[in-house]
Amino acid sequence: MSNSKITEIFNHVHDNAELSNEEYKTTEYIYNFLKSAGFEPVKFKNITGLYCDVGNWSGDYPLIGMRADIDALYQEVDGKLQANHSCGHDSHISMVIGAMLKIKDHKALVTRGVRFIFQPAEEVGTGALDVLKEGVIEPLDYMFGIHVRPIEEAADGYLSPSIEHGSAGSFEFKIVGNDAHGARPHLNDNAIEVGADIVNMLSKIHINPMVPSSAKMTKFMAGSKSLNIIPGSAECGIDVRAQTNEAMTELKAGVRNILSSIEELYDVKIEDLKESSIVASESNEEAIEVFRSAILDTVGEDYLLDPIVTSGGDDFHNYTVQYPELKGAMIGLGCDLTPGLHHPDMTFNRERMFTGAEVLYQTILNVPAE
Structure with missing residues (x-):
């Protein structure tokens, strides 16, 4: 997998941001990119967004969900009101697809079934609940997500095995x-x-x-x-x-x-x-441990943080609150993000997306067989 593909995806999504429940072009772009890469994506029936199944779905192995949020915020940027990816969802899309491309390059290593979910409307708090209505979560045993973190929470290159949102x-x-x-x-x-x-x-x-x-x-x-x-x-x-x-x-x-x-x-x-x-996070200890092992296997113990506790919110946690048996957690990626999430001029170290994609891929490999 070439890191240039992650950068290509990011640049396109970043430059073509769309608001919650209006992610039509973003959905089309992801769908067409995945099709051209040899995947079989499926668009949601009643909402924007899509999902794509990869790996082994025929055995007795656990089934894994991995979510990327795809919407942007509406704010003033350089004197103009516009859709703007100041929360990092463009990077989340890029990292999750990066993990997919790595799976494609190493199919023999992936014995699990993985459902990659590109979810709309996180910023308005309704996207996860709408995805639940699509009926694509029920078969899953694990649910993973990722979010870039401001520098106050995680320095560049450091990762946390969970984000405990309020x-x-x-x-x-x-x-x-x-x-x-x-x-x-x-x-x-x-x-x-x-x-x-x-x-x-x-x-x-x-x-x-x-x-x-x-x-x-x-x-x-x-x-x-x-x-x-x-x-x-x-x-x-x-x-x-x-x-x-x-x-x-x-x-x-x-x-x-x-x-x-x-x-x-x-x-x-x-x-x-x-x-x-x-809802506030209700992370699962087994899922956190999988993330922790993936961080150790990729960047090492020196870059492993404790779980991050933050008053910010994310509708990812609706998955685990609505389905308590679902083992879920969200990883926090330190990437020199300044001046802060939702700031119109938010910037971060884009090379850290390569690290995020690697950790997500390793997470899939590290899910226990039973």
């Missing part, structure tokens, strides 16, 4: 009331003041202090060009995070209570409420 979620809603004249503040409830009260009340949610958590307003839009109007309505968003799924359940209940109380305290309604959430 649970992340959001509330999006409207405060709906009536506008009033600036000279008559008694005739309405100022949506900006209502929003300020929500912010203050969020800080009063108390859950177990031993579990990291946060709830904060991340979107608030009220008012207009007419500064003599007291706005009665606003569009709002709240980001919530907790390191465990149990703590997230508590935190979200607290937010719901606040929004319900706001309706009672003020002459406003909370409307168009939308909730979303990504």
Whole structure:
């Protein structure tokens, strides 16, 4: 396998980023690339994305899933709003295909059956759940993923056998009331003041202090060009995070209570409420051990890290939460990533993708036979 192929894939996907659930060209590119390389990819029926089976599916060996997320973020880059791969999904695609190409070059060594899954919509937290509905996860015994890590978590060339993500979620809603004249503040409830009260009340949610958590307003839009109007309505968003799924359940209940109380305290309604959430990791020790052995076999003990604990989230963990018998974990790849994930100018050492592909390939070889 030539590393130039990994670079070729990365450059194409990076330059042609697409938003969640809109990854049509990305799906076509991966599909056509794999077909031309001699694989038999299959597009998902109801969503973007695809999967491809490789290796031995006829024996009694464990069946392995390996996932790459394929969507990008929407953000301003050099003054232009656009789809942008600032979370590293372009590199994940490249590394997973790199592992596939290495399998193709060494078929005799691969006795396991492997299902490579190119999943859409990770950034909006729905992609893994949609893939589950496609029915391609049920036969699997293991589920592996990979994610590039910021330099604060992993220095260049270091790898962690698991990323222990927290649970992340959001509330999006409207405060709906009536506008009033600036000279008559008694005739309405100022949506900006209502929003300020929500912010203050969020800080009063108390859950177990031993579990990291946060709830904060991340979107608030009220008012207009007419500064003599007291706005009665606003569009709002709240980001919530907790390191465990149990703590997230508590935190979200607290937010719901606040929004319900706001309706009672003020002459406003909370409307168009939308909730979303990504579960916290529930990694499997056997899967972590497979990753650990693969890291040792490829880069050695000097570059092996402990599991990374982070408040960030990833919908990969829906696979193992929804299917507790599935042995899953996500590997963390240190690659001199700066200034940070989701920064519009995120950069990393692209040669580290070659390391990632090698470790993923070794992971497949190291899965126990029984």
